[in-house]
Amino acid sequence: MSSLWHPFADMHSVANAELIIRSGKGVVITDVHGRDYLDATASLWYCNVGYGRQEIADRVAAQMTQLHAYSNFGAFATEATIQLADRLAALSPMEDTVVFFGAGGSDAVDTAAKLARRYWDLLGKPGKRVIVSREHGYHGMHGWGTSLAGIPGNKAGYGGAFIDEVIHVGVGDTEGLGALFEQRGHEIAAFIGEPVIGAGGVIAPEPHYWAEVNRLCREHDILLIADEVICGFGRMGEWFGSIAYGIQPDMMTFAKGVSSGYLPIGGVLVGKRVRAPFWDDPVPGGVFKHGYTYSGHAASAVAALANLDIVEREDLIGRVRTMTPILDRALRRLEGAPLVSEIRTVGLTGAVAFRPDLLAADPALADKVAAACIRHGVATRSIRGHAIQLSPAFVITEAELDAIVDGFGRALVEVAGA
Ligand SMILES: Cc1ncc(COP(=O)(O)O)c(C=O)c1O
Incomplete structure (x- = not known):
């Protein structure tokens, strides 16, 4: 167990379950065991130009x-x-x-x-x-x-x-x-x-x-x-x-x-x-x-x-404009997926919100889905306890976005079937 007190974390459960990230390139982060994850959130909405920028x-x-x-x-x-x-x-x-x-x-x-x-x-x-x-x-x-x-x-x-x-x-x-x-x-x-x-x-x-x-x-x-x-x-x-x-x-x-x-x-x-x-x-x-x-x-x-x-x-703001409808289209593939009540997107951001009746029965649902996403190779997190977040780096490709949404989809099926 490390001595790190994690922000916004229940240390009782996190202390023995840290996910330690060692490196990053583009929109991919890699943990200390060599496992790769697509970073769906640009860390905390900030890594717009992607990881590993030598300059x-x-x-x-x-x-x-x-x-x-x-x-x-x-x-x-x-x-x-x-x-x-x-x-x-x-x-x-x-x-x-x-x-x-x-x-x-x-x-x-x-x-x-x-x-x-x-x-x-x-x-x-x-x-x-x-x-x-x-x-x-x-x-x-x-x-x-x-x-x-x-x-x-x-x-x-x-x-x-x-x-x-x-x-x-x-x-x-x-x-x-x-x-x-x-x-x-x-x-x-x-x-x-x-x-x-x-x-x-x-x-x-x-x-x-x-x-x-x-x-x-x-x-x-x-x-x-x-x-x-x-x-x-x-x-x-x-x-x-x-x-x-x-x-x-x-x-x-x-x-x-x-x-x-x-x-x-x-x-x-x-x-x-x-x-x-x-x-x-x-x-x-x-x-x-x-x-x-x-x-x-x-x-x-x-x-x-x-x-x-x-x-x-690199005209990354132009790129955001190009990718905005692509992100919307990709994420909307999850409309009608298990657990999902609503898909919201705006600019290069999106949220997959869960059904209020299921959240009332299990307030930890969004956290469980976020944890399942990580098992499926996609790093995300829950926001306001009711949704998971998508806010990738501006350099993301259409194929990477699709892979993130596929990971979200597999996590939803896993948690719904649990
Ligand atoms: C809109 C907004 N304001 C302020 C903050 C606080 O920023 P920081 O965490 O860098 O102190 C955040 C962080 O997510 C934010 O989203």
């Missing part, structure tokens, strides 16, 4: 040799950090974007939430403190993220919310959102939402959802934060989910696909409006006293730059 490793090694990292606090910076900030600002759909870095998506969410409150405080409206989030939303596991969580199991057991000033609304409920803004807009700092809900179950927005959210936020003077941690950097067939859905955010949180996870990095893209009192039209005392030791880590920034070079050079 990222080489560029990171060169940066590490020269200077692995230096603080970006105060006036300090590194060249790589500035280069990445400028590159991301140029990709951003927001005007005059600036970038605040952290080490991942949870840092990004906490940064954006604090920045929203700091913004209103500087503008003389300290009463605007509440952040509104959605049912089924996932915004990381720091204090803010746990409170914003719309997946009940992820926030239970801590004796209440860490941050009380959070209100949840229904996933597509613009009427409820409008009524809430009407009633309590003077207390609300920001609305946060994933362009497409990821960990909560791969849920695409209704056609006019985001246009209405844009309108309501503007009408009630509420900041709009797009949580792009999964959707950002191509998974929806555009650089950002906000571009794909016409969202007009004031801030965008990002992580994962920016570096494909070659090194950890994330942050917040901040648009013209929120940057103004800190940068352009400074309000006395307008310093954002926030930051992390690894904000803008140089080697991580180089990993991100090298990753973005690959995404551009």
Whole structure:
């Protein structure tokens, strides 16, 4: 038994059943016994360019040799950090974007939430403190993220919310959102939402959802934060989910696909409006006293730059657009398969959801199917306890997608027959 405490794991059952991955190439990972698995999820939605990219490793090694990292606090910076900030600002759909870095998506969410409150405080409206989030939303596991969580199991057991000033609304409920803004807009700092809900179950927005959210936020003077941690950097067939859905955010949180996870990095893209009192039209005392030791880590920034070079050079976002209908077609072969209630796909993501009556009888059903998939050579996991996840690397081929769906199918038959 190892000493590793696994995230989101029942250690009682995992401690003697670790699946230890040793190497990866493309969309295939290999465990310590030499067994290969097709990686259906790009690890945790992040390995967009696939495993084993030598050029990222080489560029990171060169940066590490020269200077692995230096603080970006105060006036300090590194060249790589500035280069990445400028590159991301140029990709951003927001005007005059600036970038605040952290080490991942949870840092990004906490940064954006604090920045929203700091913004209103500087503008003389300290009463605007509440952040509104959605049912089924996932915004990381720091204090803010746990409170914003719309997946009940992820926030239970801590004796209440860490941050009380959070209100949840229904996933597509613009009427409820409008009524809430009407009633309590003077207390609300920001609305946060994933362009497409990821960990909560791969849920695409209704056609006019985001246009209405844009309108309501503007009408009630509420900041709009797009949580792009999964959707950002191509998974929806555009650089950002906000571009794909016409969202007009004031801030965008990002992580994962920016570096494909070659090194950890994330942050917040901040648009013209929120940057103004800190940068352009400074309000006395307008310093954002926030930051992390690894904000803008140089080697991580180089990993991100090298990753973005690959995404551009190989037109991997064009590839996502090509593969999107192929993924949809492949996964829909499981409609009518044992245990399955619904197939959902959007961009290069999908979920196979199980029948509610079977889940009620056996809450571990989705985990059992995920475990069976692994026995059939496909690495996936359950999401929100009701479905299994498909979110492959952008480099996946049609044959590999078909093989993943075949593995899912064999696992469903196995678990149904057990
Ligand atoms: C939409 C969203 N926001 C935030 C996070 C948190 O990111 P991290 O796990 O890097 O802290 C995630 C992680 O899955 C996510 O999907």
